[in-house]
Amino acid sequence: MGWSISNSNDSKLVCTALSKAIECRNPPKGLVFHSDRGSNYCSYETRRYLLNNKLRRSNSRKGNCWDNAVAESFFGSLKREMEYNYFYKIQEAEELLFDHIEVYYNRHRSHSSLDFVSPVQFEVNAA
Template identity: 40%
Template structure:
């Protein structure tokens, strides 16, 4: 259990099928309330993709130095550009053990949820259509309204708001 926002983030990349080809989705989750704090989508999977997701998260959250960001051992997360970006923002990287998807289980669970609720047995007509629908899913549904069993059937934003309220 992470005691407050902006202490531990986790990130990963998945693929979404479209008639134009694959769309790669990089996300950053704040593990306190499982809120998606950054994401990016692109037809290409290179270091620019998770960097864009992290920059979005930094811009939205402005975390203090010392934040931990956990990822798998994918090549983009080990790239010099990605590591430099983390260092410039005072982020401590953490990586899963080689070949152990359970080390990043919260993000893998998020991917399973979005695929079950939005993309299962579906091929988007275009990448643009997928980007629009996934963005709406994250901002208008998942973060704002989707209840989580592990959060006492509250949404990520509701949990963060309750945490921010004075006792």
């Protein structure tokens, strides 16, 4: 998973997160990037980025949060587990998000959708 943080929820934020995901994961061409219909996901810049990186775009249906259930679940868990922390500086938020996503969520947190193992352990088992 790629992630990024910014003061602006715009296409640059989306493309930065996608760049991190591509750099870390080296996904196969044609991988599907699914999102809701937010302007940051449907913008020309984001569409061009996806095309240049040979990623396929998929958007949820209008007004149907169930199409995006995995992302909705992730952000719901993130908010619950981080206890709605208030951050005074974006760098502080970035450090806490790194610890939560890269250290806890990916390496230690069990996931019911992965037979109650962490994402890292799931990939080790699948290899």
